[in-house]
Amino acid sequence: MNQNPIAHRDREVSSHDHEIAIPELDDFVKRGLLTEVYATLTSGKEGTVYCCRAHPSTRCRFIAAKVYRKHAARSIRRGLYFEGRERGMKGRELRAVQKGTELGHQIMAGMWVHAEYDALHRLKQAGADVPEPIAQCDRVILMEYIGNGAGPAPHLHSADLDTDTAHRYFALILHNIEIMLSEHLIHGDLSAYNILMWKNRPCIIDLPQAVDVRFNRNAFELLQRDLENVCRFFASHGVVSSAIDLATSLWERYQRALL
Numbered sequence: 001m002n003q004n005p006i007a008h009r010d011r012e013v014s015s016h017d018h019e020i021a022i023p024e025l026d027d028f029v030k031r032g033l034l035t036e037v038y039a040t041l042t043s044g045k046e047g048t049v050y051c052c053r054a055h056p057s058t059r060c061r062f063i064a065a066k067v068y069r070k071h072a073a074r075s076i077r078r079g080l081y082f083e084g085r086e087r088g089m090k091g092r093e094l095r096a097v098q099k100g101t102e103l104g105h106q107i108m109a110g111m112w113v114h115a116e117y118d119a120l121h122r123l124k125q126a127g128a129d130v131p132e133p134i135a136q137c138d139r140v141i142l143m144e145y146i147g148n149g150a151g152p153a154p155h156l157h158s159a160d161l162d163t164d165t166a167h168r169y170f171a172l173i174l175h176n177i178e179i180m181l182s183e184h185l186i187h188g189d190l191s192a193y194n195i196l197m198w199k200n201r202p203c204i205i206d207l208p209q210a211v212d213v214r215f216n217r218n219a220f221e222l223l224q225r226d227l228e229n230v231c232r233f234f235a236s237h238g239v240v241s242s243a244i245d246l247a248t249s250l251w252e253r254y255q256r257a258l259l
């Protein structure tokens with residue numbers, strides 16, 4: 001196993017075979033979960049997702065590591081998502097968040113990482129199609145890697161779906177939204193970019209903004225927006241549906257505890 005810093009062999013630049021230190025992952029190397037970074041999957045303003053080689057003791061070949069930037073909280077949209085997250089915060093922490101101080105940003109970033117891990121955990125247990133969470137620390141989530149050595153699973157967005165397959169995926173995604181709601185959760189940023197396709201099933205990712213319906217008054221609005229994104233995508237593949245009807249009926253069943 002490599003010692004710190006974790007070795008990084010980026011397959012896009014493998015001809016140079018250079019190594020980059022990723023200190024955020026050292027702890028997971030020490031804990032015997034990862035051995036090295038295999039490839040950088042994406043790097044956005046909130047963070048970077050790596051495909052890592054898993055330590056054999058994990059019985060996985062690869063593990064995905066989502067590393068949030070130190071200041072990710074500054075770019076994460078708060079608006080509709082924030083309500084309910086202040087639960088359990090101490091007065092000093094809440095003031096720091098409200099004032100946007102350095103401490104406030106740190107608290108917010110930690111909150112988002114924790115929220116994503118917690119949502120993955122709850123949803124996996126409930127039988128939803130999400131990556132299995134493996135470990136977390138302040139700014140990193142390790143989770144099941146969806147894909148293989150040739151690359152990560154494709155996004156639904158880039159899929160070339162025939163009408164039958166589109167109907168099947170649409171039903172599976174609605175079923176997942178229903179499981180989420182039965183766990184009191186709404187994804188909040190669901191689109192064909194946050195759904196991977198792997199082994200004939202969807203896999204829903206990117207859940208830091210997931211909202212707990214019980215503590216956020218914007219929940220229905222977010223549910224409707226998620227459904228609008230999904231319905232719009234599938235409409236272009238021949239699936240006719242009404243986002244508002246689906247949202248209303250799901251909401252009613254949720255409120256009557258029928259999910």
Ligand SMILES: Nc1ncnc2c1ncn2[C@@H]1O[C@H](COP(=O)(O)OP(=O)(O)O)[C@@H](O)[C@H]1O
Binds near residue numbers: 047064066194206
């Ligand atoms: N568990 C995973 N397995 C494989 N690829 C992943 C996984 N999680 C994320 N990715 C890849 O990384 C990209 C970015 O991850 P995501 O969680 O959507 O973060 P963000 O969109 O905020 O950058 C995804 O679109 C996907 O290509």
Ligand SMILES: [Mg+2]
Binds near residue numbers: 193194206
């Ligand atoms: Mg995403």
